Amino acid sequence: MQNFADRQIAAIEKKGTPACVGLDPRFELIPREIRDYARESKSPADQAECLFTFSREVLDVVEPHVGVVKPQVAFYERLGVAGLAAYAATVQTARWKGLIVIGDVKRGDIGSTAEAYAASHLKDLEEDEEGGSLTADAITVNPYLGTDSVEPFVAMAREKGRGIYVLVKTSNPSAAEFQDLKVDGTELFVKVAEKVNDWGRELVGERGYSSVGAVVGATYPEQAARLRKIMPRAYLLVPGYGAQGAAAEDVGVCFNDDGLGAVVNSSRGIIYAWTRPPYKEQYGEGRWREAIEAATKDMINELRQVAVAT
Amino acid sequence: MQNFADRQIAAIEKKGTPACVGLDPRFELIPREIRDYARESKSPADQAECLFTFSREVLDVVEPHVGVVKPQVAFYERLGVAGLAAYAATVQTARWKGLIVIGDVKRGDIGSTAEAYAASHLKDLEEDEEGGSLTADAITVNPYLGTDSVEPFVAMAREKGRGIYVLVKTSNPSAAEFQDLKVDGTELFVKVAEKVNDWGRELVGERGYSSVGAVVGATYPEQAARLRKIMPRAYLLVPGYGAQGAAAEDVGVCFNDDGLGAVVNSSRGIIYAWTRPPYKEQYGEGRWREAIEAATKDMINELRQVAVAT
Numbered sequence: 001m002q003n004f005a006d007r008q009i010a011a012i013e014k015k016g017t018p019a020c021v022g023l024d025p026r027f028e029l030i031p032r033e034i035r036d037y038a039r040e041s042k043s044p045a046d047q048a049e050c051l052f053t054f055s056r057e058v059l060d061v062v063e064p065h066v067g068v069v070k071p072q073v074a075f076y077e078r079l080g081v082a083g084l085a086a087y088a089a090t091v092q093t094a095r096w097k098g099l100i101v102i103g104d105v106k107r108g109d110i111g112s113t114a115e116a117y118a119a120s121h122l123k124d125l126e127e128d129e130e131g132g133s134l135t136a137d138a139i140t141v142n143p144y145l146g147t148d149s150v151e152p153f154v155a156m157a158r159e160k161g162r163g164i165y166v167l168v169k170t171s172n173p174s175a176a177e178f179q180d181l182k183v184d185g186t187e188l189f190v191k192v193a194e195k196v197n198d199w200g201r202e203l204v205g206e207r208g209y210s211s212v213g214a215v216v217g218a219t220y221p222e223q224a225a226r227l228r229k230i231m232p233r234a235y236l237l238v239p240g241y242g243a244q245g246a247a248a249e250d251v252g253v254c255f256n257d258d259g260l261g262a263v264v265n266s267s268r269g270i271i272y273a274w275t276r277p278p279y280k281e282q283y284g285e286g287r288w289r290e291a292i293e294a295a296t297k298d299m300i301n302e303l304r305q306v307a308v309a310t
Numbered sequence: 311m312q313n314f315a316d317r318q319i320a321a322i323e324k325k326g327t328p329a330c331v332g333l334d335p336r337f338e339l340i341p342r343e344i345r346d347y348a349r350e351s352k353s354p355a356d357q358a359e360c361l362f363t364f365s366r367e368v369l370d371v372v373e374p375h376v377g378v379v380k381p382q383v384a385f386y387e388r389l390g391v392a393g394l395a396a397y398a399a400t401v402q403t404a405r406w407k408g409l410i411v412i413g414d415v416k417r418g419d420i421g422s423t424a425e426a427y428a429a430s431h432l433k434d435l436e437e438d439e440e441g442g443s444l445t446a447d448a449i450t451v452n453p454y455l456g457t458d459s460v461e462p463f464v465a466m467a468r469e470k471g472r473g474i475y476v477l478v479k480t481s482n483p484s485a486a487e488f489q490d491l492k493v494d495g496t497e498l499f500v501k502v503a504e505k506v507n508d509w510g511r512e513l514v515g516e517r518g519y520s521s522v523g524a525v526v527g528a529t530y531p532e533q534a535a536r537l538r539k540i541m542p543r544a545y546l547l548v549p550g551y552g553a554q555g556a557a558a559e560d561v562g563v564c565f566n567d568d569g570l571g572a573v574v575n576s577s578r579g580i581i582y583a584w585t586r587p588p589y590k591e592q593y594g595e596g597r598w599r600e601a602i603e604a605a606t607k608d609m610i611n612e613l614r615q616v617a618v619a620t
Contacts, residue, residue, distance in 0.1 A: 024423070026426075041437070042436040042437040043437045043438075043439065044435045044436075044437070044438055044440075044442055044443075045440055045442070072419075072423060072426075074417070074419055074423045074424075074426040074427045074430070075423070075426050077426065077427065077430045077444065078426040078427075078429050078430045079430075079435070079442075080398060080430065080435050080438065080442035080443050080444050080445075081391065081394050081395045081398050081440075081442030081443075081444070082440065082442050083430075083442075084391050084394050085391045088390060088391050104419075106417070106418060106419050106452075107384075107416070108416060108452060109382075109384055109414075109416050110480060110481065110482035111482060111483075111484075113334070113382060113384045113385070114384075116336075116382075116384040116385050116387065116388040117384045117387065117388075119388050120384070120387045120388045120389075120390065120393075125354045125389070125390050126352040126354075127351070127352040127353045127354070128353075128354055128390065129353065130354075130355055130391075130392065132354055132355070132389075132390035132391030132392050132393075133354075133390050133391075134387065134390050134391070135390075142416075142418060142452050142454055143454070143488065144452055144453070144454040144477060144480075144488060144489070145477070145480050145482055145484065145485060145489075146482070146484030146485055146486070146487030146488055146489070147484045147487055148482050148483055148484040149482060149484060167454060167455070170420060170454075170455050171420065172420035172421060172455055172456070172458050172459060173421075173458055174421075174455065174456030174457040174458035174459060175455060175456055176456070177456030177457055177505070178453065178454060178456055178498065178501065178502065179454070179455075179456070181493040181494075181498065181501060182493060182494075183491040183492060183493055183498070184491075184492075188488065188491065188493070188498065191488065191491060192488065195487070
């Protein structure tokens with residue numbers, strides 16, 4: 001069973017970039033030519049079919065360029081069971097393409113319940129003829145309930161060669177409200193980061209990184225720089241690039257001197273590129289695939305300034 | 311749009327008990343006569359069908375006795391998309407029976423993503439002919455990401471007459487690890503509780519309770535007593551009763567002087583009653599429905615010592 005962190009580094013090095021494309025599909029925002037499949041239907045099943053079509057098309061466009069993708073389950077779950085079927089299909093399509101898939105599910109619960117989530121999202125279903133597996137290569141996990149709520153995910157990651165990214169410092173404006181509270185003279189997020197080190201200690205791969213990583217928002221670069229040092233062996237999943245406001249110079253601090261150690265995610269800035277300058281003017285909705293490809297390439301070029309992964 | 315807290319109090323008063331039955335169905339643990347439907351199949355769809363059958367049977371048994379049920383989505387999600395279809399069917403069956411349904415989903419994410427979760431779990435789907443709606447009367451929500459991650463749930467609760475229960479102090483052994491850390495001389499869970507008051511201020515119903523409630527584990531009765539006073543208008547969802555070790559005397563502190571203010575949940579102690587003394591000896595697996603009913607009635611009687619809801 002190959003270590004997840006090693007697998008992810010191989011995918012990053014193969015494509016030569018730490019860029020990750022986030023899939024946040026909303027029915028109202030996807031290109032009209034795909035929405036038209038649903039023919040003005042408000043049926044969740046029809047709309048979910050459109051979400052999958054869009055996701056698949058985005059994967060086709062970005063797969064030659066990036067090694068990692070991050071579908072956000074909430075935007076699929078929005079459409080109920082049909083939406084989750086679209087999520088499952090998206091995750092499995094991306095895995096078949098050889099991409100590393102981080103399911104952004106932010107699950108977390110008490111031990112016996114966390115075991116069920118860990119099995120759901122990190123272990124393939126047996127005899128799954130209908131393709132309903134939610135299993136990704138890695139998922140995001142919420143730490144608020146403490147060690148016994150995270151251990152089942154760590155155990156499954158070890159057993160199945162998967163990974164987890166624990167929420168340490170998130171990218172949203174309110175992140176500071178609880179995460180930055182001072183305990184024993186330091187912030188709560190530092191306490192969580194120290195636990196991430198503990199949880200990941202036995203899952204370090206050949207390249208020196210653990211399969212237990214951390215979510216660290218690019219929108220708080222000073223804190224990200226501290227967290228990089230506190231968790232030297234943790235891979236950082238860095239949201240907030242692009243539409244949320246962070247730029248390449250902000251994410252540089254998330255990398256180690258080896259040019260590794262971070263996956264930088266952009267979601268809306270890539271998948272809706274044709275709705276934003278400069279791609280809106282250059283391509284428009286009619287050439288949305290080209291806009292997505294251009295935005296992906298631009299992000300990859302920007303990240304070359306700060307990370308040397310080749 | 312009737313206020314959720316008022317609707318929940320009406321359901322509690324109608325049945326005369328604050329008891330809540332938790333649905334945590336695991337394929338390996340459900341009665342053999344139901345598992346046999348799947349005929350040794352490992353197909354997730356067949357196993358999920360069994361989870362729904364079991365859930366429906368449990369609802370039939372407990373509906374005459376309790377007003378509130380709490381399906382735990384993780385145990386359904388364990389079986390992928392087919393499992394989530396069983397969750398959706400369970401939630402909607404319970405709603406059709408007039409039960410208040412608390413979806414134990416513990417979702418939470420940054421604002422724009424939380425909006426999608428809020429819509430998924432608190433707003434019925436349009437034109438949902440295939441019954442894939444995940445929408446419950448209320449759900450549990452994780453606060454680690456702060457106010458902007460909770461606001462979308464509060465807004466949807468207001469708009470649709472739904473409720474949320476924010477994780478404040480959970481029932482698991484590791485709960486103290488982060489939740490009890492001292493900030494400004496008090497515990498983190500107190501900081502979260504104070505925010506619960508803020509978030510719920512505009513959703514107080516005619517009976518004086520807010521639709522923004524809090525999860526407070528019965529396994530920590532001293533802290534529960536403090537939290538009861540800090541959040542006087544919050545309904546408390548109290549897990550940990552029964553199989554997790556808390557007894558009636560532990561949960562008494564969760565109620566206000568009006569005999570209201572808490573919903574006390576037991577999951578495994580009720581739905582697997584036939585596997586535990588004294589119901590195992592008295593009923594056994596062959597009479598599992600009677601065991602579930604007896605355990606439900608016993609819990610209701612025990613709670614009469616501590617809450618006067620009639």
